[in-house]
Amino acid sequence: MRKPEFIYVTYIETTPEKLWEALTNSEFSRRYWWGTEVKSDWKVGSPFALVMNGTTTDVGEVLEVDRPRRLSYTFHHVLSEAARKERPTKVVFNLEPYGKLVKLTLTHEDFEDGSVILDGISKGWPAILSSLKSMLESGTALAIPPSCLGIEGVQ
Amino acid sequence: MNIDHFKPAIVYTIYIASTPEKVWQALTSAEFSRKYFSGLAVEAELKVGGAFAVRTPDCSLHIGGEVIECDPPRKLTITWNVNWPGLVEKLGPTLVTYEIEQAGEAVKLTLIQAHDRPISDDILSGGRTGWPAILSSLKSVLETGQALVIKMEPPQRMLAALKQMGIGTP
Numbered sequence: 207m208r209k210p211e212f213i214y215v216t217y218i219e220t221t222p223e224k225l226w227e228a229l230t231n232s233e234f235s236r237r238y239w240w241g242t243e244v245k246s247d248w249k250v251g252s253p254f255a256l257v258m259n260g261t262t263t264d265v266g267e268v269l270e271v272d273r274p275r276r277l278s279y280t281f282h283h284v285l286s287e288a289a290r291k292e293r294p295t296k297v298v299f300n301l302e303p304y305g306k307l308v309k310l311t312l313t314h315e316d317f318e319d320g321s322v323i324l325d326g327i328s329k330g331w332p333a334i335l336s337s338l339k340s341m342l343e344s345g346t347a348l349a350i351p352p353s354c355l356g357i358e359g360v361q
Numbered sequence: 362m363n364i365d366h367f368k369p370a371i372v373y374t375i376y377i378a379s380t381p382e383k384v385w386q387a388l389t390s391a392e393f394s395r396k397y398f399s400g401l402a403v404e405a406e407l408k409v410g411g412a413f414a415v416r417t418p419d420c421s422l423h424i425g426g427e428v429i430e431c432d433p434p435r436k437l438t439i440t441w442n443v444n445w446p447g448l449v450e451k452l453g454p455t456l457v458t459y460e461i462e463q464a465g466e467a468v469k470l471t472l473i474q475a476h477d478r479p480i481s482d483d484i485l486s487g488g489r490t491g492w493p494a495i496l497s498s499l500k501s502v503l504e505t506g507q508a509l510v511i512k513m514e515p516p517q518r519m520l521a522a523l524k525q526m527g528i529g530t531p
Contacts, residue, residue: 215493216375217509219501307509329374336376336467336500344504348376354464 211315212328216335218308220342222301225308226274228338229299232257238337238347246279254279261285266294276300281314286359288322295323310335329355362429364438367456367475371488374471375496379503381461384468385434387499388459391416396508397498405439407431413439429456436460441474446529452484453477472496483522490516 218225228234232243242263246254248271256264266280278298283289293316300311312331317324333355337348352360377384387393391402394415401423404414409431415424426440441457442449453476460471474488491513498509520530 215489217494217497217511219505219507219509305510305512307511332374333376333464333469339497339500340378340504343501344378346378348378348467349465350376350467350469351465354462354469 209315210317210319210321210324211313212324212331213314214312214331214335216310216339217304218310218339218342219306220308222274222303222308224342225301225310226277228342229277234341238341239334240352248277254281266297269296270298274301283323283326286322292318292321292323295321295327326357326360329357362427362440364429364456364475367477369473369475370480370485371474371492372471373492373496374469375500376464376467376469377500377503378466379468381434381463381468383503384461384470384499385437387503388437393499393502397502398495399511399513405437407433407437413441426454426457430458434461445523445531447526448523448528451526451528452480470496481522483518486516487519 228238230244230246230248232245235242235244240258242256242258245257246252246268248268250268250271252268254266254268255262263285264281264283266282268279270276270278276299278296280294281297282294295314296316298313302309312335314327314331333350337350341347387397389403389405389407391404394401394403400418402416404416405428406412407428409428411428411431413426413428414422417423422444425442425444428437428439430436430438436458438456438458441455456475458473458475460473462469472492474492494511494513498511502508515530523530
């Protein structure tokens with residue numbers, strides 16, 4: 207049986223440097239990620255956090271930084287008690303030049319069996335990365351109400 | 362056709378700044394599909410039992426099928442059989458469903474590829490590689506007017522697996 211993981215691929219008309227900036231700069235992330243700021247100094251071993259309107263939703267540690275090709279961090283959702291009890295998972299972004307485009311591959315892995323966050327991240331990432339693609343290509347991020355994602359407990 | 366025994370093998374979701382009607386049109390018309398789908402023309406007779414085809418620029422049949430469910434602009438289910446010798450006989454029919462939902466000011470498009478029997482990861486690598494490219498480009502066409510130029514070859518591991526099963530590949 208396949209290990210539980212979530213993989214998402216999208217192609218974006220941009221450069222690896224611009225995509226890297228969008229993934230690591232909180233000014234950008236606020237625009238496409240429901241106001242979420244990605245916070246880190248992006249050095250291996252440094253802390254990582256997602257902060258949404260002043261509330262820390264996820265924390266982790268930077269694992270790999272190979273600008274502008276590969277970025278990974280551990281990811282631990284801290285908003286609910288059930289999620290806090292799970293071990294941290296791992297997020298990896300691969301950025302590959304593809305003609306005039308960039309192929310972005312997100313892999314979110316190392317979930318516990320029966321993980322309570324796997325369903326939520328599987329519904330969340332396509333919306334976040336679709337919005338990121340729109341922002342980079344058209345200049346306007348998407349306005350997707352979180353309640354439209356169908357994640358249990360998200361209003 | 363009874364589709365109860367088909368199980369999803371690939372699910373891909375993408376959000377698009379558009380309307381359900383425009384997404385529906387992009388999925389079902391040759392005029393749009395030629396832009397985002399490597400020059401291929403989608404021809405769909407939009408009623409249950411209607412014919413479905415994807416043709417190459419020289420009009421030869423690349424994918425053939427039949428419309429199974431048709432609820433514009435919300436849901437379209439079709440059989441999606443790549444026209445390679447022996448493929449349907451060996452793998453059974455491939456079922457493709459598009460679900461289109463309003464999500465705020467955006468549209469949520471969900472693609473589901475389903476099969477009536479277990480299919481190996483080697484063979485599924487074709488759809489896992491192709492759908493993100495096709496649907497990323499469709500999103501770009503609808504949002505910016507410009508399709509993406511994505512040069513796409515069938516994955517080697519898929520071609521090797523099909524060949525081993527005696528299925529004819531290009």
